[in-house]
Amino acid sequence: MSAGAVINAPADSPAATPDFAGNATSTTFVDFNQVYLAYDNSDAFAVEDITLQTRPGEFIAIVGPSGCGKSTFMKLATGLKAPTRGTVRIDGQAVTGPLKIVGMAFQAPTLLPWRTTLENVLLPLEIVEPYRNTWKKDRAKYVERALALLKTVGLEGYADKYPWELSGGMQQRASICRALIHEPKMLLLDEPFGALDAFTREELWCVLRDLWTERKFNVILVTHDLREAAFLADTIYVMSKRPGRIVARRENPLPQPRDLDTTYTEPFSALVHELREHIGRVRST
Numbered sequence: 001m002s003a004g005a006v007i008n009a010p011a012d013s014p015a016a017t018p019d020f021a022g023n024a025t026s027t028t029f030v031d032f033n034q035v036y037l038a039y040d041n042s043d044a045f046a047v048e049d050i051t052l053q054t055r056p057g058e059f060i061a062i063v064g065p066s067g068c069g070k071s072t073f074m075k076l077a078t079g080l081k082a083p084t085r086g087t088v089r090i091d092g093q094a095v096t097g098p099l100k101i102v103g104m105a106f107q108a109p110t111l112l113p114w115r116t117t118l119e120n121v122l123l124p125l126e127i128v129e130p131y132r133n134t135w136k137k138d139r140a141k142y143v144e145r146a147l148a149l150l151k152t153v154g155l156e157g158y159a160d161k162y163p164w165e166l167s168g169g170m171q172q173r174a175s176i177c178r179a180l181i182h183e184p185k186m187l188l189l190d191e192p193f194g195a196l197d198a199f200t201r202e203e204l205w206c207v208l209r210d211l212w213t214e215r216k217f218n219v220i221l222v223t224h225d226l227r228e229a230a231f232l233a234d235t236i237y238v239m240s241k242r243p244g245r246i247v248a249r250r251e252n253p254l255p256q257p258r259d260l261d262t263t264y265t266e267p268f269s270a271l272v273h274e275l276r277e278h279i280g281r282v283r284s285t
Ligand SMILES: Nc1ncnc2c1ncn2[C@@H]1O[C@H](COP(=O)(O)OP(=O)(O)OP(=O)(O)O)[C@@H](O)[C@H]1O
Pocket: 039, 040, 046, 064, 065, 066, 067, 068, 069, 070, 071, 072, 073, 242
């Protein structure tokens, strides 16, 4: 990271503190240390020298021009790709393969059309270890959990509907429930609201805000929408063009939780303008 471009220097990583049982608990959740990745052993790095740490329960957003390596960052954070150089640790553990403590949602909701909303939400528990081992025994408990989640996101009464009976926004709500059904410690969102109209998108910002405020999982949100990043995230990282580097880190000064009125305030506009200037700069260099 070039020091001159950093808006807020990363907070020093404080030492681990003991929990109530006297065990050391990590004060860092996501920990990237000088991470480089080249695909297919090529000489060209897709991302370069990525160093960042998040606090447990922090909501971060990553913004940057197309092709800068945002999805690559996600693959590294979930263990789908191993770094060519450097280390990735999540929740105090070195990442050596795909992580189970992660839920993911993408721009396309990718619900299976032959399954009802409830069956789609329950799918990860049917197929992913260790849940599938106790799936039959615990099914009633999981159905209850899925119905509670659907209610939280405003889909009460839609459990038995098929995806084609839901609007795009409703499908994305169901997809977020599916990502959270195994109560992951980390939620990764890759442009989750990119295909929705502006009103639905803002509604879903509030759905996500409420889920995160209640459950305080760790979130990495990749987005092209600077207002979305400013509305939701605690900290926003700006990436450069390929090879993707983190060129700026901005702590969001607006208190959480935010409501939509915040988006009409001067500090919110100032933050979005500041981010836009950074994006303009990385696009033109
Ligand atoms: N599987 C792959 N094999 C080879 N190169 C890849 C692969 N996936 C991504 N890349 C390259 O790595 C770079 C970063 O891609 P990535 O998808 O991470 O960017 P992104 O910021 O998520 O893009 P967008 O905003 O357009 O979705 C790009 O140059 C891309 O062509």
